[in-house]
Amino acid sequence: MKIKNSVVIVTGANRGLGKQFAAQLLERGAERVYAAARNPELVDLPGVDAIRLDVTDQQHVDDAAHAVGHADIVINNAGFSSFARLVDGDLNDIRREIEVNYFGALRMIRAFAPAMRNRGRGAFLNVSSVMAWLGYEHSNSYGASKAANWAMSNGLREELAGAGIQVSSVLLGSTDTDMMAGIDVPKNRPEELVATVLDQFEGGVNEILADDAAQGLKSGLSDDRGSFAG
Ligand SMILES: NC(=O)c1ccc[n+]([C@@H]2O[C@H](COP(=O)([O-])OP(=O)(O)OC[C@H]3O[C@@H](n4cnc5c(N)ncnc54)[C@H](OP(=O)(O)O)[C@@H]3O)[C@@H](O)[C@H]2O)c1
Structure with missing residues (x-):
């Protein structure tokens, strides 16, 4: 999906x-970029x-879909990590990760996909994490929510096959x-990471392995490590 002249909404912007x-969407010539945020007063990008959009609030999502009309591209970026542990972490934190990282993205998809289907074009970019694929101290409940997000993308691809999305x-x-x-x-620089992601997105890549960690883990999925601790 080309970004130039497109209408895009980004959550957690x-x-x-x-x-x-x-x-970077603006730099690449998007016609309109909706920067969605729980507190839109904090958006300081000319x-x-x-x-206004809290992805856990169905009314906010419906209002955003109504305000935007049709979006060519929806970037499900909003995310939350509580660093709760699975065995003894607070269940409310764990539930919130699922609410934001899985249901939040799914709400956006359900709100925006019908118009894309009618127009026969559109694209979703869903931000998951390598934590979908392995265990790591204090990121395990977050990882479960990102695994749900990843599986959701695989399923959507199947459900929307042939719809031009x-x-x-x-x-x-x-x-x-x-x-x-x-x-x-060690950490990636956000500017470089996002440039890599958008290059691959514009190239039509389904599963964007955006850095060495993602590429290495994907190629090692068939081994029995499954954890940084193992
Ligand atoms: N940074 C990493 O190393 C890394 C690695 C893998 C994946 N990711 C994923 O990349 C995405 C962006 O993360 P980041 O690193 O930029 O994190 P960040 O700096 O913590 O920003 C998170 C963004 O999500 C928003 N958000 C949280 N809950 C929300 C909700 N209920 N409704 C709407 N927006 C909400 C936050 O808004 P507020 O300002 O209102 O809280 C903020 O704008 C996330 O999906 C994250 O899980 C990040």
Whole structure:
């Protein structure tokens, strides 16, 4: 899906990768970029249309779909990591990860896919994580929600086959945003990561392995490691 002259909505666009997506969409000639955020007053990017959207709120999602009308591209970027552990973490935190990372993206898809189907064109870019594919301390409940997000993209691709709708899933490792603040691991630069993702998205890639971590883990899925600890 080409970005030039397209109408795009990006969730979680007030900071981190979402803000970077919005900025680079403008640079690539998108006609209109809706920068969706829980608090649109925090969107400080000239040239975008800020829009209020908490992806856990069905009314917000319906209102956004109504306001945008048709979107050529929906970028499901909004994400939440509580760092809760599966065995003894707070279940409310774990539920919130599923609500934002899986149901939030699914709500957007259900709201925007019908218009894409009617027009016979459109694209979803769903941001998952390499944590969908392995265990790592304090990221396991988050990983489960991102595995749901990844599986959702695979299923959507099947359901929307023949409708002219591209479904791309993004797998990435550590990238230098607020989400990873205080975690001392090597990190991608957001600018480079997003440029790589958008290049592949425009090239029609279904499963975007955006960095070395994603490429290495994908090729190792058939081994029995399954964990950074193993
Ligand atoms: N950074 C990494 O290493 C990494 C690795 C793999 C995948 N990812 C994924 O990449 C995406 C972007 O993450 P990031 O690194 O940019 O994280 P971030 O800096 O923590 O930003 C998260 C964004 O999501 C928004 N958000 C959270 N809950 C929301 C909700 N209920 N409704 C709408 N927006 C909501 C936040 O809005 P507020 O400002 O209102 O909280 C913020 O704009 C996420 O899906 C994340 O899981 C990141």
